[in-house]
Amino acid sequence: MKNTFDFDRFYELLYVASKNVFSSIQLAHKNESFYIFALYTCGDLGYLLPTSSTKEGLALAVEKYSKMALFNGVSLEKLQEDLRWSPCDSPLHLEGESHFNEVSKFISEVPLILEAIPTEESWDEFEEFFDKFMGVCIEVLKRLDKEGIFGE
Numbered sequence: 001m002k003n004t005f006d007f008d009r010f011y012e013l014l015y016v017a018s019k020n021v022f023s024s025i026q027l028a029h030k031n032e033s034f035y036i037f038a039l040y041t042c043g044d045l046g047y048l049l050p051t052s053s054t055k056e057g058l059a060l061a062v063e064k065y066s067k068m069a070l071f072n073g074v075s076l077e078k079l080q081e082d083l084r085w086s087p088c089d090s091p092l093h094l095e096g097e098s099h100f101n102e103v104s105k106f107i108s109e110v111p112l113i114l115e116a117i118p119t120e121e122s123w124d125e126f127e128e129f130f131d132k133f134m135g136v137c138i139e140v141l142k143r144l145d146k147e148g149i150f151g152e
Contacts (some may be wrong), residue, residue, distance in 0.1 A: 004112060007132055013103050014039075014140045021050045021099035022149055025092060032056045036149050039052070039137050040087055040094070044111040045130070047104060048137070049097050061089045100142040 027114050032054035040051040063078045065071050069080060083089050110133070118124045144150060 005110070005129070007106065010103075010106060010133075011136045013106055013138065014136060015143065017099045017103050018050065018140050018144060019147075021096035022052065022144065023054055024096050024099070024118040025050070026151075028095075029054060029056075029092065034151070036085075036087065036090070037144075038087065038126055039141070041137075042063060044061075044114055045107065045133055046111045048107060049094050049104075050092065051087040051094060052092045053084075053087065054092065058084060060091055061086075074100055 018039070025037075026034065033056065034052060034054050036051065036053035038051050039048055041048045058080060061075055061083045065079050065083065066074075066076060075150065087093050114126060114129065
C-alpha cells in the first residue's frame, strides 16, 4: 500500500475513546435499557463516531415521529419497527463525540488516502485498506464486549 496508515495506532486511539465514551454514556443513562452500541461512519471513512440506542430513546423517537403530519396514519408499531435500527434517530446518537476528537484528527486524512488509490486500475488496494479499517472497528467492539463494557 503506497499510502501508509498506522492501523496499530488507530486501534489504540479507537479502543480508548470507545471504552471511555460507552462507559460514560451508560453511566449517564444508567436507568435505560441499551440495545445498540456502535461506531458510525460513512463510505469515505471521513468520520467515525459513537452511537447508541435505548428502548426509552426509541419510545421518544416514536412519539416524536407520530406527531408529524408526514407519518399520520402510521401505526406506533410500524414507527417503532422502522426507527429501531436508525441510529440517527436515537436521542443518544453521537452523544459523547468529544471522546473521539483524537480519533477524528488521526483519521482526517483517510478520505485523501482512499481518493489517491487508483481504483480504475484495481480495487484490491482500496478494498484492503477499507477492510483493515473496518476490521479495527470490529476488533475494538469485540474487545469491549469481551471486557463486559456493554453488559450482558
